Every structure is written in structure tokens, then in C-alpha cells.
Amino acid sequence: xxxxxxxxxxxxxxxxxxxxxxxxxxxxxxxxxxxxxxxxxxxxxxxxxxxxxxxxxxxxxxxxxxxxxxxxxxxxxxxxxxxxxxxxxxxxxxxxxxxxxxxxxxxxxxxxxxxxxxxxxxxxxxxxxxxxxxxxxxxxxxxxxxxxxxxxxxxxxxxxxxxxxxxxxxxxxxxxxxxxxxxxxxxxxxxxxxxxxxxxxxxxxxxxxxxxxxxxxxxxxxxxxxxxxxxxxxxxxxxxxxxxxxxxxxxxxxxxxxxxxxxxxxxxxxxxxxxxxxxxxxxxxxxxxxxxxxxxxxxxxxxxxxxxxxxxxxxxxxxxxxxxxxxxxxxxxxxxxxxxxxxxxxxxxxxxxxxxxxxxxxxxxxxxxxxxxxxxxxxxxxxxxxxxxxxx
Amino acid sequence: xxxxxxxxxxxxxxxxxxxxxxxxxxxxxxxxxxxxxxxxxxxxxxxxxxxxxxxxxxxxxxxxxxxxxxxxxxxxxxxxxxxxxxxxxxxxxxxxxxxxxxxxxxxxxxxxxxxxxxxxxxxxxxxxxxxxxxxxxxxxxxxxxxxxxxxxxxxxxxxxxxxxxxxxxxxxxxxxxxxxxxxxxxxxxxxxxxxxxxxxxxxxxxxxxxxxxxxxxxxxxxxxxxxxxxxxxxxxxxxxxxxxxxxxxxxxxxxxxxxxxxxxxxxxxxxxxxxxxxxxxxxxxxxxxxxxxxxxxxxxxxxxxxxxxxxxxxxxxxxxxxxxxxxxxxxxxxxxxxxxxxxxxxxxxxxxxxxxxxxxxxxxxxxxxxxxxxxxxxxxxxxxxxxxxxxxxxxxxxxxxxxxxxxxxxxxxxxxxxxxxxxxxxxxxxxxxxxxxxxxxxxxxxxxxxxxxxxxxxxxxxxxxxxxxxxxxxxxxxxxxxxxxxxxxxxxxxxxxxxxxxxxxxxxxxxxxxxxxxxxxxxxxxxxxxxxxxxxxxxxxxxxxxxxxxxxxxxxxxxxxxxxx
Numbered sequence: 001x002x003x004x005x006x007x008x009x010x011x012x013x014x015x016x017x018x019x020x021x022x023x024x025x026x027x028x029x030x031x032x033x034x035x036x037x038x039x040x041x042x043x044x045x046x047x048x049x050x051x052x053x054x055x056x057x058x059x060x061x062x063x064x065x066x067x068x069x070x071x072x073x074x075x076x077x078x079x080x081x082x083x084x085x086x087x088x089x090x091x092x093x094x095x096x097x098x099x100x101x102x103x104x105x106x107x108x109x110x111x112x113x114x115x116x117x118x119x120x121x122x123x124x125x126x127x128x129x130x131x132x133x134x135x136x137x138x139x140x141x142x143x144x145x146x147x148x149x150x151x152x153x154x155x156x157x158x159x160x161x162x163x164x165x166x167x168x169x170x171x172x173x174x175x176x177x178x179x180x181x182x183x184x185x186x187x188x189x190x191x192x193x194x195x196x197x198x199x200x201x202x203x204x205x206x207x208x209x210x211x212x213x214x215x216x217x218x219x220x221x222x223x224x225x226x227x228x229x230x231x232x233x234x235x236x237x238x239x240x241x242x243x244x245x246x247x248x249x250x251x252x253x254x255x256x257x258x259x260x261x262x263x264x265x266x267x268x269x270x271x272x273x274x275x276x277x278x279x280x281x282x283x284x285x286x287x288x289x290x291x292x293x294x295x296x297x298x299x300x301x302x303x304x305x306x307x308x309x310x311x312x313x314x315x316x317x318x319x320x321x322x323x324x325x326x327x328x329x330x331x332x333x334x335x336x337x338x339x340x341x342x343x344x345x346x347x348x349x350x351x352x353x354x355x356x357x358x359x360x361x362x363x364x365x366x367x368x369x370x371x372x373x374x375x376x377x378x379x380x381x382x383x384x385x386x387x388x389x390x391x392x
Numbered sequence: 393x394x395x396x397x398x399x400x401x402x403x404x405x406x407x408x409x410x411x412x413x414x415x416x417x418x419x420x421x422x423x424x425x426x427x428x429x430x431x432x433x434x435x436x437x438x439x440x441x442x443x444x445x446x447x448x449x450x451x452x453x454x455x456x457x458x459x460x461x462x463x464x465x466x467x468x469x470x471x472x473x474x475x476x477x478x479x480x481x482x483x484x485x486x487x488x489x490x491x492x493x494x495x496x497x498x499x500x501x502x503x504x505x506x507x508x509x510x511x512x513x514x515x516x517x518x519x520x521x522x523x524x525x526x527x528x529x530x531x532x533x534x535x536x537x538x539x540x541x542x543x544x545x546x547x548x549x550x551x552x553x554x555x556x557x558x559x560x561x562x563x564x565x566x567x568x569x570x571x572x573x574x575x576x577x578x579x580x581x582x583x584x585x586x587x588x589x590x591x592x593x594x595x596x597x598x599x600x601x602x603x604x605x606x607x608x609x610x611x612x613x614x615x616x617x618x619x620x621x622x623x624x625x626x627x628x629x630x631x632x633x634x635x636x637x638x639x640x641x642x643x644x645x646x647x648x649x650x651x652x653x654x655x656x657x658x659x660x661x662x663x664x665x666x667x668x669x670x671x672x673x674x675x676x677x678x679x680x681x682x683x684x685x686x687x688x689x690x691x692x693x694x695x696x697x698x699x700x701x702x703x704x705x706x707x708x709x710x711x712x713x714x715x716x717x718x719x720x721x722x723x724x725x726x727x728x729x730x731x732x733x734x735x736x737x738x739x740x741x742x743x744x745x746x747x748x749x750x751x752x753x754x755x756x757x758x759x760x761x762x763x764x765x766x767x768x769x770x771x772x773x774x775x776x777x778x779x780x781x782x783x784x785x786x787x788x789x790x791x792x793x794x795x796x797x798x799x800x801x802x803x804x805x806x807x808x809x810x811x812x813x814x815x816x817x818x819x820x821x822x823x824x825x826x827x828x829x830x831x832x833x834x835x836x837x838x839x840x841x842x843x844x845x846x847x848x849x850x851x852x853x854x855x856x857x858x859x860x861x862x863x864x865x866x867x868x869x870x871x872x873x874x875x876x877x878x879x880x881x882x883x884x885x886x887x888x889x890x891x892x893x894x895x896x897x898x899x900x901x902x903x904x905x906x907x908x909x910x911x912x913x914x915x916x917x918x919x920x921x922x923x924x925x926x927x928x929x930x931x932x933x934x935x936x937x938x939x940x941x942x943x944x945x946x947x948x949x950x951x952x953x954x955x956x957x
Contacts, residue, residue: 057728058882077728103888137892186891188881
């Protein structure tokens with residue numbers, strides 16, 4: 001195997017040919033039928049399956065007929081083998097899936113008209129597809145627990161369908177395992193250890209559980225009461241926090257950001273984000289956000305940009321008026337700010353020594369930006385005094 | 393070296409036992425213990441002490457289940473010069489009568505007797521005159537004993553479960569010795585396959601096939617797990633086996649490990665069985681000390697070690713994939729198969745999971761040969777099955793019968809009919825996953841195929857007899873309640889479907905059902921059966937389905953007559 005890359009190793013897996021709905025498909029052996037079907041544009045309903053996560057098999061919706069089998073089999077855990085003949089639609093499957101959905105709906109409030117997830121809820125989508133208006137059984141909600149014990153997301157258990165995606169995400173990908181199934185039978189729910197507050201668990205609030213939740217059981221606090229899915233615009237952008245460059249999607253209502261999520265086709269991060277990318281965007285519309293360069297008032301007076309001399313404001317907590325940012329700085333345009341920095345830097349280097357300057361780069365810059373920065377300090381200024389905040 | 397040592401231990405124990413004129417066995421198994429066997433065995437010992445017998449005259453032995461649990465505490469007296477007798481319902485008074493009848497009191501001068509024993513000796517002398525004793529003798533030729541065939545339970549009730557010497561004296565570990573000295577792993581798998589032994593946990597998968605496929609797996613690490621998570625309400629076959637003859641289970645496990653190439657094993661025992669946990673741990677420790685476990689088992693180059701894992705009482709952990717998760721320290725939830733545990737089990741390594749009773753069948757099969765075993769039972773179900781006979785019967789307890797025996801023989805001969813004026817109505821096999829078998833099918837031979845044809849299952853061996861005073865819909869609801877509570881919550885048909893079945897049953901039993909509710913109930917049962925992930929959900933509707941099939945009139949009677957439109 002030496003000299004063979006990981007990707008090539010996967011490609012070397014023996015390929016098998018199977019038939020799904022009459023279509024001949026080549027797939028690597030031991031991949032699962034559902035995965036292969038979805039990749040080939042064949043839709044099979046599924047709630048607990050998620051391509052990033054291990055197979056659960058709990059929702060029973062992805063059942064398919066396999067030639068030679070008397071009973072339908074869940075396709076999420078069915079390995080592809082040569083000559084497998086699969087049918088994904090049919091009267092029997094339709095009935096079984098409809099019955100399973102009926103059971104799901106019997107334990108799910110039908111308040112879609114006021115639900116913010118409406119339009120992005122998978123259960124709603126399948127109920128629509130299978131024509132389920134209401135349950136034929138006695139509606140019985142297993143848990144009405146509502147937990148808003150943290151500033152990031154709300155856990156509203158009445159909407160939970162126990163697909164376990166959040167549990168697997170937290171355990172398998174984030175590696176934190178802050179939540180798991182608790183209790184048994186109909187009372188089963190998802191909980192932190194001993195159902196303590198989320199904030200006291202090992203949760204890192206990355207919110208990837210919220211991202212994969214198919215219903216409204218896990219919802220960002222920031223979008224509460226602020227509009228339904230179809231009212232929102234989605235803007236794809238790149239996260240500005242670190243050099244990884246995760247692709248993310250802001251859900252906007254007008255100019256206001258309601259929440260952020262990863263866009264599934266992000267080449268770097270897939271459907272994953274960290275706490276900062278997912279929840280750290282409140283600065284965008286903050287009135288305190290700096291949108292123009294500022295220079296200090298004493299310097300501005302020296303340069304003749306203002307006629308008011310600068311005095312240290314009274315910072316005592318007992319003062320009538322607390323100082324604001326305008327008491328220290330005045331806004332200038334970019335040309336002036338850059339000229340000022342360049343001239344003062346040049347003067348310092350000339351007057352003293354290049355080694356009197358130190359450059360400190362940011363972890364939020366890309367590799368390329370950091371490369372340019374150290375080049376500027378080393379070749380432009382002429383010193384090796386350059387470092388990076390991530391080392392501090 | 394080890395072998396000689398074991399042989400010497402067995403020899404010494406046999407000689408020791410043979411020296412005694414009479415041995416008095418008192419059952420201290422769960423049922424008898426809760427009926428007061430603790431006081432009984434103390435009273436027996438005190439009375440024996442008071443008799444001041446000669447050395448080697450009498451020994452009181454604590455032992456395991458003798459079967460007729462409804463009549464406990466049971467005491468068996470084995471006398472070299474008299475017939476062996478079993479006494480039932482032995483309380484303190486009766487135990488003094490037994491001793492005064494069977495044990496000669498040594499004449500002593502009054503001075504040499506400690507004062508506190510004087511009174512007891514007087515009591516014993518008086519006890520001889522009382523005549524209550526005869527009524528408590530159980531006839532060994534009564535159908536309860538005569539119809540049984542004991543393979544697994546052969547030594548249960550005959551040896552002290554806490555003494556390895558006693559097990560060795562009864563031929564213990566000879567099968568392991570034979571296997572390690574004379575057989576290859578393939579030969580062991582073949583022998584078990586040839587015997588026709590099938591999994592006794594309920595599934596009925598041929599044990600030999602399971603072992604063989606695991607034997608062929610290429611892996612440096614393999615595991616053996618003994619499933620002692622007996623969860624059916626009222627069933628206590630595995631409990632008795634682990635408590636009363638732990639070494640036989642351990643021996644079976646070591647043989648299984650040798651056959652499949654495993655070097656480590658776990659006993660998975662539910663936490664509600666503290667005595668079983670204690671006895672198995674004790675058995676593991678003594679086996680270790682005597683070279684039966686650990687490095688170089690019995691001086692060969694085979695290494696094997698075992699440990700106990702205690703379950704937290706979830707019924708679903710009896711399902712093998714959930715059990716494996718539980719042993720790993722995770723929440724006991726089943727997963728989809730394939731891959732089967734024999735390919736990817738504990739920590740992703742090949743693992744076999746066998747029930748306690750399956751393991752206990754292994755040493756007798758090796759000792760007496762697959763052909764002998766294959767002669768017992770029916771065409772497809774070989775050997776015997778242990779049942780916990782419970783419910784409305786005169787005789788209830790633990791029985792071992794050959795496969796293929798009819799339910800009629802179990803109910804009327806072994807069980808001695810329903811007591812009182814009530815009549816037999818149905819037999820429920822397989823616990824909450826099983827079904828009810830009505831009177832007209834009483835002649836059905838009890839084996840895997842015939843029971844599943846009737847919509848029930850063999851299960852792990854719970855057998856509850858229901859009499860005519862019981863309402864079948866309510867009986868079905870009892871088991872449904874159990875499944876509602878014990879569903880793990882992973883898949884929706886089992887989690888939500890079972891509660892909807894119960895809601896429908898509640899409605900019908902409350903008398904507010906409508907005729908279409910019965911169809912709805914049956915349809916829902918089939919959905920849960922067909923779409924659930926694991927055996928728990930797939931079999932949870934069985935009690936409802938089988939009562940709907942055989943006792944539909946009881947359901948219909950509960951539906952109020954419809955007003956004509």
C-alpha cells in the first residue's frame with residue numbers, strides 16, 4: 001500500500017453493480033444502499049440517517065424491497081453487494097412508510113402554522129409527501145419538556161422524534177458526548193447527564209446538533225419569534241474568524257441576521273461549524289462595531305485635524321457621564337489612516353532601528369495573508385520580530 | 393500438574409462425601425430462600441449439632457433448586473441404608489422432626505451436654521412422636537419428577553454451589569479436560585453442530601453454526617459473552633443455573649472460547665441477581681486458583697480469562713447487540729444486524745453471545761457425545777428445555793423436559809392441573825414476547841417450530857398457565873405494559889407503536905371500544921411486528937396477536953353493541 005494515498009485506497013475498493021429502481025449503479029462494495037441511492041439522485045425518505053454520521057436504523061422510513069427477501073429492509077444499513085436488486089417505491093412500502101409516519105405524527109404537535117421550522121422540517125416534508133393530515137391514532141406527546149438553559153439553543157422536547165442525530169453528532173464528530181438518550185420506553189428523551197443544565201455539561205456549544213436536527217426540537221435562540229423559514233434569505237459567505245475558511249450561510253430577514261448555519265456543500269467544513277462561526281456574529285449589526293479608521297484625538301490635534309486639544313476624560317464610576325469612544329478618537333478616511341501609519345512606521349525605523357518594530361499577526365487571517373505579513377515585516381521593515389497571536 | 397491436582401481434589405471430595413452415613417440437602421435457591429430456607433437450614437444444623445452424632449454420621453449441605461418451588465423450602469435426605477426422601481414446606485418445627493426421624497441421637501451423660509442444648513434435645517425427642525412428617529414427603533415417582541429429564545439441571549440440587557470440589561466430585565471439568573486434550577477447535581464446533589443444540593435464549597439459532605462462523609473469523613482478539621440478562625417476568629432458569637451450579641456454566645463458556653478461539657469472556661448478569669453475581673464471581677476466582685482459568689488453562693497452551701459485567705436491569709439488554717453496548721459501558725440499545733456480533737461485536741471484535749442455558753448444555757454434550765444428545769427431542773429441536781412453570785397450577789417451579797413433550801403433559805402431569813374450581817384456559821410461553829396457547833392446542837409438541845406456528849415462541853423458558861378466571865385482553869395488556877416500559881426508545885414502531893397498542897387496549901377494556909378498533913389493533917400489531925428494529929419490538933405484539941387469534945370472543949364481548957343507525 002506504500003505510496004498509495006487514502007483516496008486511491010478507497011478507489012481501489014472492489015466495485016459492485018446493483019440495480020436500484022431498474023437503474024444499474026456501480027458502487028464501492030460495503031457502502032450502504034441509501035447512501036448510494038441519494039448520491040445517484042434516487043430519493044428514499046429518511047429521518048435518522050445523515051451522511052456525516054454512523055447508521056442508526058431507528059426511523060424505519062428508508063425501508064426498501066430487496067429481491068429475494070420477504071420483508072422490507074432499511075436501506076441505510078444495507079451493504080451494497082453485487083447483483084442486489086432494490087425497489088424503493090411501491091404500494092407496500094408506501095403503506096408501511098405511511099404507517100410509520102402516522103406513528104411519528106401521533107407523538108408530534110401539529111402546530112406547523114406557528115412553528116418556525118415549518119418549511120425546513122423533514123417530518124413535515126414527508127407528512128406532506130405521504131398525505132398525512134393528522135394521526136389516525138390517539139395523539140399522545142411523550143415529553144413536553146422545554147429547556148432554554150443556555151444562550152445558544154432551545155431544546156423543545158415535544159418536537160423531538162428521537163432520531164438521535166444530535167447524539168451521534170456530539171459523540172462521533174464533535175467528540176464531546178454531552179448528550180445521550182435517557183430513560184426508557186415512551187419516556188425516552190435526549191438529556192445531559194442526570195438532565196443537568198446544558199451549561200454544566202461538557203457541551204462546547206458548537207451547535208452542530210442544531211444543524212442536523214430534522215425538526216424544531218433544537219432551535220437557535222436568536223431566531224425565536226422572528227419568522228418562518230420561507231421569509232428568510234440565505235446568504236452564503238466565508239467565516240471570518242480563523243484561517244480555515246469555513247463556508248457558512250446567514251439566514252437573514254431584511255438586514256437582520258437570524259441565525260447562521262453551515263451550507264452542506266461547503267468544501268472545507270461540510271455541515272460543521274464551531275461555536276464562533278455559528279453563534280459569534282452579533283457584532284455585525286452592533287452599534288459599537290468599528291466601520292471606519294479612527295485616530296487618537298491627541299494625535300489628530302497635533303496633525304491639525306481638529307482644533308480641540310485632548311484631555312483625559314473622567315473615568316471615575318461616579319462621573320456624571322461615562323466617556324465614549326468619540327472622546328478618545330476621531331474618524332478619518334482610509335487614505336489618511338494608511339498614510340499616517342506608513343509615515344510613522346518609516347520614521348520610527350529611520351530614527352531608531354528596524355528591530356525597534358515588532359509585527360504581530362492575527363489567527364483570523366489566512367495563511368496567505370500571514371505569509372504576506374511576515375514578508376512585509378522581514379523584507380519591508382527589515383526585522384525578524386514577527387509573531388502570531390495564536391502563540392500567545 | 394494442574395490435572396493431577398484437580399483429580400486429587402475430586403477424589404478427596406468423593407471420599408469425604410462417601411464417609412457420611414447420611415447427607416441432608418437443604419435447598420437455598422431463590423424460591424426456597426424466600427419461603428424461609430435460611431431458618432430451615434439453620435434449624436437443621438442446630439438439630440444435628442444437638443444430636444452429637446458420631447464423626448462422619450451426618451452432614452447438612454446447602455444446595456440448589458430441586459424443582460418444586462411452590463412447596464419450598466425443600467429438604468432431601470440421602471441415607472445409605474434407606475430410601476432417598478424429599479420433604480416439602482419444611483419449617484423449623486418440621487426440620488426438627490426430620491432430624492429426629494433420620495439422625496440417631498447419641499446418648500450422653502447430662503453433664504457433658506451444654507445447657508443450651510438440653511432444651512433442643514428434649515424437643516427433638518418430643519418431635520419424634522409427632523406425625524405431621526408423612527404428609528410432607530414428596531413421591532419421587534410422582535409425574536412431577538418422573539416426566540422430567542434432567543441434563544442441564546442434573547447436578548443442580550445435588551451439590552454445594554459454592555464448592556468447586558463438589559462440582560469436581562460430580563465429574564465437573566471433565567468435558568473441558570477432554571476437549572483440551574483430545575479435540576481440535578473445529579472438532580468441538582462440529583460436535584456441537586452435530587448434537588443439534590440450538591440457542592436457548594429464545595432465538596433458536598444452531599449453536600454449532602454460530603461457533604463455526606466465529607471460528608472462521610480471522611482476528612487476534614475474540615470474545616465470548618454469556619447472556620445472563622434473564623428479563624422475562626417470572627422466568628428464573630438462568631438465575632438458578634448461575635446460582636446453583638455456576639461451574640457448569642463456566643465450563644461451557646471455556647469450551648466455547650476454545651472452540652471459537654476467544655481469549656476473554658464476560659458474564660453479563662442483571663443487577664437484580666446479586667447471588668448469581670456473587671456465585672459466578674466466586675466460581676471464577678476458584679477456577680483461577682486451580683488453573684482452570686487464566687494463562688495455560690489446565691496446563692495446555694490455551695489461555696482464557698473471564699469477568700462479570702452487571703446489567704442495570706433493562707429488558708432490552710438481553711438482545712445481543714444491546715448487551716454488547718452495555719458491556720462496552722454504553723447505553724444498552726440494539727443496532728441493526730448485519731454485521732452480526734460474530735463478525736463485529738464487542739469493541740468491533742468477533743464476539744459470540746450465548747445464553748446461560750446454552751452454555752450449561754455444552755459440558756453434558758461433550759461428556760456423553762453428540763449422538764446421545766441428538767437422540768433426545770424432536771427432529772429439529774434437540775435436547776431438553778428448562779421452563780419456569782408459573783401461574784395457576786398446583787405444582788409450580790423449575791422443570792426440565794425433553795423437547796417435543798406436549799403442553800398437556802406439562803400442564804396436567806407435571807403441573808398437576810389448575811387448583812380449585814377454575815379450569816385451564818391458556819399457556820403463555822416466551823414471556824412478553826410470546827403468545828398464548830389455548831386448550832385446543834394442548835397436544836402440540838413443545839419445540840421451536842411448533843410454538844412459532846401457533847404465533848408464540850419458545851423464548852428463554854417462561855411458561856405461565858392462565859386459568860378461566862383471567863381475562864385475556866387484560867392479560868395481553870399486562871405484557872404490553874411491560875414492553876411499553878422496556879422499549880429502548882430507539883425505533884418508532886416499538887417506542888410509539890406499543891403505547892398506541894396499549895391505548896387501544898385500555899379503550900377496549902374500559903368498554904368504550906368500537907368494532908373497528910379491533911381491526912385497528914390487529915393492523916397496528918402487524919406494523920410494529922414488521923417494522924421494528926430488534927427482537928423486542930418484533931415480538932412485543934405477540935401476546936395481543938395470539939389472544940386476538942384464539943380469544944377473539946373475549947375482545948368482542950368487551951365492545952358495546954352498536955345502536956342501529
